Structures are given as structure tokens and as C-alpha cells.
Amino acid sequence: MTCDDSRTYLSAYLDEELDVAESLRIQKHLAECQDCQQAQDEQLVLRSALRDPDLRAYPSVDFSKRIEAAVRRAAKEEARARRSSRFDFLRFESFHWMPAAAVLLLMTAVGAFLVTNSLRSSHQQLVASAVLAGHIRSLQPNHLIDVPSSDRHTVKPWFQGRLDFSPPVPDLSELGWTLVGGRLDYVDGRPVAVIVYQRRMHNINVFLWPNHGPIDDAIRQEEAQGYQILHWNGAEMTYWVVSDLNNAELLELARALRGH
Amino acid sequence: MTPQEKLRRFEEQISPHLKSAYNLAKWLTRSHEDAEDVVQDAFLRAFSAFESYRGDDAQPQNAKAWLLTIVRNTSMTWLKRNRNAGATLGFEEALDDPRDRSPDPEEILLTSCDREEVRHALEQLPSDFREAIVLREMEGLSYREISAAIGVPLGTVMSRLSRGRDWLRRILSTPKRLNPKEGAGLR
Numbered sequence: 216m217t218c219d220d221s222r223t224y225l226s227a228y229l230d231e232e233l234d235v236a237e238s239l240r241i242q243k244h245l246a247e248c249q250d251c252q253q254a255q256d257e258q259l260v261l262r263s264a265l266r267d268p269d270l271r272a273y274p275s276v277d278f279s280k281r282i283e284a285a286v287r288r289a290a291k292e293e294a295r296a297r298r299s300s301r302f303d304f305l306r307f308e309s310f311h312w313m314p315a316a317a318v319l320l321l322m323t324a325v326g327a328f329l330v331t332n333s334l335r336s337s338h339q340q341l342v343a344s345a346v347l348a349g350h351i352r353s354l355q356p357n358h359l360i361d362v363p364s365s366d367r368h369t370v371k372p373w374f375q376g377r378l379d380f381s382p383p384v385p386d387l388s389e390l391g392w393t394l395v396g397g398r399l400d401y402v403d404g405r406p407v408a409v410i411v412y413q414r415r416m417h418n419i420n421v422f423l424w425p426n427h428g429p430i431d432d433a434i435r436q437e438e439a440q441g442y443q444i445l446h447w448n449g450a451e452m453t454y455w456v457v458s459d460l461n462n463a464e465l466l467e468l469a470r471a472l473r474g475h
Numbered sequence: 476m477t478p479q480e481k482l483r484r485f486e487e488q489i490s491p492h493l494k495s496a497y498n499l500a501k502w503l504t505r506s507h508e509d510a511e512d513v514v515q516d517a518f519l520r521a522f523s524a525f526e527s528y529r530g531d532d533a534q535p536q537n538a539k540a541w542l543l544t545i546v547r548n549t550s551m552t553w554l555k556r557n558r559n560a561g562a563t564l565g566f567e568e569a570l571d572d573p574r575d576r577s578p579d580p581e582e583i584l585l586t587s588c589d590r591e592e593v594r595h596a597l598e599q600l601p602s603d604f605r606e607a608i609v610l611r612e613m614e615g616l617s618y619r620e621i622s623a624a625i626g627v628p629l630g631t632v633m634s635r636l637s638r639g640r641d642w643l644r645r646i647l648s649t650p651k652r653l654n655p656k657e658g659a660g661l662r
Contacts, residue, residue, distance in 0.1 A: 226637035230611065232618045257585040261644050264588035265597070265612035271494075272501035278511055279493055282518050286485065289522050294478035379515065381557060427519045451552070 216244040221251045229258055289427060296338065342455065343437060343444055345402045349409070350420045350442065350457035353398070359418060360396030360411050370397045374408055380425045382408035382452065385475040392419070392468055402455075412468065419458040419468060426453040434469050436462060445469045476526065485525050488538045493518075495539055495614050496546045502609045503550040505598055509557075517542070517549040540620040547606060547624050554602075585648040596646045604639030611636055 221244045227233050228241045245252050264270070274282075353359045362373040367384040374382055377399055386394065392412040400409045400422065407424040426448045437444040443465050445456040456469055476484070496517060500510035521528075521542055528541050597605060610616045610624060622632045 222641075223637060226640050227618070227633050230618065230636070232633070253584065257644050257648070258640060260585050260588060261640060261647070262612065264590070264593045264647075265608065265643075267590060267593070269590060270594060270597075271498045271613060272507075272510065274493060274497035274511075274514070278497070278514075282493060282515060283486075283490065285515060286490070286518055286522050287482065289519055290478055290482040290485075293481075293523075297478060379512070381512065381553075383556060425516065425519070427523055451556075 216240050218244075218248060218251055221245070221248065222254060225251070225254060225258060229255070229262065339446070342403050343439070343446070346420075346422050346455040346457055347439055347442060347444060349400045349402060349422065350418075351440075353400075353409070353411075353420055354418065359398070361398035363396040365394050365396075367394060370394065370410065373397060374399075378406055378408055380408075382410065382423050383475055384410055385472065387412065387468070387471050390467075390471055392471070414460060414464065414468075417458055417460040419456060419460060419465070421472065422455040422457070423452045426451065428453075432473055434466065434473070436466070438462075447473060449473060481525060485522055489518075489521055489525070489528075489542055492539045492542045496542055498613060499543055499546050499606075499609055500550055502597070502613075503547065503602065503606060504554065509553065513550050513553050514546065516553070517546040520549065521545050539614065540616055540624060543610065543614060543616070544624040547610075583648055585644055588647055592647060593643075596643050599646070600639055600642060604635050604642065607632060607635040608639050608643075 221241055224233060224237060224241055228238060231238075233241065245255060362370055364370050364373075365388075367386045371381070371384040374397065382397075384394070384397070388394065392414055395411045395413050395418075397411060398409045400407050402422060402424070405424060407422050410421040410423070412419045412421065428448060430450050431448045432450075434445055434447045437446070442457055442459055443462050445454075445465055447454055447469070454469070454472060456465060456472070458465055493514070496514050497510055500513040500517070501507065504510050504513060524545070528538070597608065600608065606625060607621060610621045611618075616624065618629055618632045618636075622629045625632070627635075
């Protein structure tokens with residue numbers, strides 16, 4: 216074995232990650248070569264320095280408690296979601312096994328269906344109405360934005376310290392979506408980020424917060440009270456987009472946001 | 476698994492590794508606030524993915540490697556999103572091959588290390604190398620576990636560790652040049 220080989224494998228040798236034959240070859244070389252032995256000694260000094268417990272970063276007690284609480288909250292939410300899914304059989308979609316009642320049910324259900332069409336669970340309907348209410352509230356004077364700015368580098372940092380996540384704020388001005396600002400809102404039992412875009416005097420509210428559930432980035436559309444509501448669960452964030460702008464243009468915005 | 480059972484097992488197997496999770500996130504993001512964000516995100520991801528984790532009490536190390544993989548990936552996503560990454564590009568080349576290099580006349584034999592100098596040197600180490608070293612030296616992961624966590628072949632893990640360590644050794648064994656701002660560190 217040459218010194219070059221020995222230096223190449225020295226680190227894996229000290230980590231005990233070489234096979235027996237290679238270990239023996241390196242041992243033999245180390246016994247004969249003072250330079251490589253010296254290199255080994257230096258690596259051992261470095262190793263013990265890197266393993267010094269004082270070099271580690273330690274989480275604060277408060278933070279550890281916060282994590283414990285966050286995990287327990289997630290567990291609770293999951294338990295709640297499971298409980299509600301036990302009542303799935305009550306949902307309209309499952310009634311097809313009752314052909315006799317089908318026609319009657321269809322007629323009574325059709326109204327509800329129009330509202331809830333592509334939103335799948337009652338939880339999602341709750342979120343949808345909260346998001347819609349947030350949008351309508353935002354249209355009252357002085358409620359639309361907390362931080363007025365067309366500069367994403369102003370809007371994004373503004374959320375820091377106000378939220379436990381950092382919302383992406385893409386610049387979509389080249390696609391014809393003017394960023395006008397952002398605000399905080401409260402949806403689904405948590406503070407969320409709202410990014411406000413404009414097109415031809417239509418306000419578009421983009422609600423988003425971290426997606427801890429399954430990813431499903433098919434865009435679902437909904438119309439309620441004259442507003443369009445779009446929703447998808449991205450890899451990072453859950454998105455709800457609300458506006459009185461037409462469906463086709465909103466879908467374009469949703470796709471642009473999803474692409475970011 | 477009932478939700479109660481899932482929580483119990485998660486708190487038993489995964490939660491004890493919070494310290495490792497935070498340490499890794501801190502060394503990868505180099506910021507306390509970012510590390511907290513990353514760890515919180517990673518824990519919630521880990522919890523929702525916990526059903527996919529196949530470990531048992533007999534292999535506690537597995538749980539740590541599993542969690543650290545999530546922390547590492549969350550850190551990378553976070554860094555990419557918040558800092559336009561850059562940080563990892565081209566650095567493979569930036570660390571010159573130790574074998575091509577003649578010894579620096581100023582280098583002295585490394586016989587002891589000052590903790591703050593080590594900290595500083597490790598912070599300066601390009602992130603590809605830094606993550607391998609932190610996972611190995613501080614968290615004690617095997618090459619195989621590191622290779623799975625980072626998503627690179629075993630040979631790459633071996634070479635990053637070797638080159639990263641050699642780089643650290645070289646930095647630490649070069650005496651500090653006179654710097655008026657660091658008067659206390661003169662020797």
C-alpha cells in the first residue's frame with residue numbers, strides 16, 4: 216500500500232468501515248510509515264475535538280416543550296379526523312347502495328352538492344367557509360392587508376416572528392398578478408398567512424399554511440356566494456385561493472403558485 | 476395502531492432524539508431560529524409519516540437515523556427556499572484534493588484543538604462535507620445510514636468524510652495570522 220492509498224482510506228479505517236483485508240493492509244502500512252502514523256494521530260486529535268459534547272447545539276427547554284405540545288396536537292387532530300371519518304356512511308356519496316331512495320335523495324341533496332361538490336370532507340367545508348369569510352371580511356375598508364407592499368422582500372420577512380412557518384411569496388408580476396401585500400388571518404384553529412394579489416381591480420386572497428397531511432396537488436374548485444374558491448395540498452403548504460375573478464384566470468394563478 | 480398508541484410509540488422511540496435533531500438542524504442551517512423552524516416542521520412530518528417507520532426497541536439507532544433523514548431533508552428544502560441555496564453548488568471542487576497539494580510550510584502538527592476554532596472551522600466547511608461530518612462524529616451514524624440519509628452512494632460518503640476531515644485538519648493546523656480584531660487569539 217502506498218501513502219496515497221493509506222491517506223485515502225485512513226478516515227474509513229478509523230471509522231471501522233473497512234473490511235478486514237483492507238484494515239490489515241492499512242495497519243501494516245501504518246506500522247511501517249511514520250508520516251502516515253502521524254496523520255493518524257492528527258485524525259484522532261480532530262476526532263476527539265469533533266466529539267466534544269460542548270461543540271453540540273442544544274435545544275432550549277421551552278423549545279422541547281413546544282415540540283412535545285405540537286406533536287400531541289397533531290395526534291389529537293388525527294384522532295378527531297378518524298372519528299369524523301367513521302360517519303362517512305352518512306355522506307351523500309355513499310348512498311348509492313340504497314337505490315330506492317336514490318331519486319329522492321338526489322333531489323334533496325342536489326342543492327348541498329352544488330355547494331360542496333369537489334370539497335371532500337366536512338372539515339374541508341368548514342375550512343372553505345372560514346377562508347371565504349376571511350376573504351369577505353378582508354374587503355371591508357382597511358382589512359385587506361397588514362403589510363402593504365408590492366415587494367416580496369418586504370412581505371416575506373414581515374411574516375417572520377408572526378408565524379411559526381415561512382410562507383413562500385412568489386413574484387408573479389410578469390404573469391400579470393400584482394402583489395399588493397400580506398396579512399395574518401386565523402383559519403382552521405391556527406394563524407395563517409394571506410398573500411394578496413390583484414388583477415384588474417379584483418382582489419385575490421391566497422391563504423396558506425404548512426401541509427401536515429397527505430399531498431394532493433390536484434386543484435379543486437368551488438363556487439360559493441359568487442366567489443371562486445380553489446384548493447390544493449402541496450408538498451409544503453396547503454393553499455386556498457379566493458376571489459371574485461373568473462374561474463379560468465384563477466386556475467392560471469393557482470397553477471403558477473403550485474409551480475413555485 | 477390507534478392514535479393513542481401511535482403517540483405513545485412516537486414519544487418513546489422518536490422524541491428522545493430531539494437533541495440530535497436540533498443539533499443537526501443547527502449545524503446545517505447555522506441559525507438558531509432556522510433550526511427551530513426546521514425541527515418543528517420535521518417532527519410534524521415524522522409524526523404523520525410514523526406509520527411508515529419500521530423500527531423496534533431492539534434497534535434504537537434506526538429511529539435516530541430515520542428522524543435525522545427527515546431533519547436533513549427538511550433543512551435542505553428550507554435552505555433552498557429561503558436562501559436560494561447556492562451553498563452546496565460547486566463546493567466539491569472548492570475543496571482541493573489533498574493529494575495534489577504540497578504541504579503548507581506554515582502548517583504545524585495538530586496535537587490539540589481549541590473548541591472555538593473547531594466550531595468556526597466546521598461552520599466554514601461546505602455543507603456537503605459538514606453534514607457528513609456532523610452525522611458521523613456527533614451523531615454516530617454508520618456510513619450506510621449516512622448514505623441513506625443524504626441519498627448518495629457509500630463511496631461518496633467515504634470520500635466526503637475523508638476530504639472534509641483533511642480540510643479541517645489543515646485549517647486547524649495552520650497558525651492564525653495576526654489579526655487585530657482577534658487579539659486574544661494570538662500566539
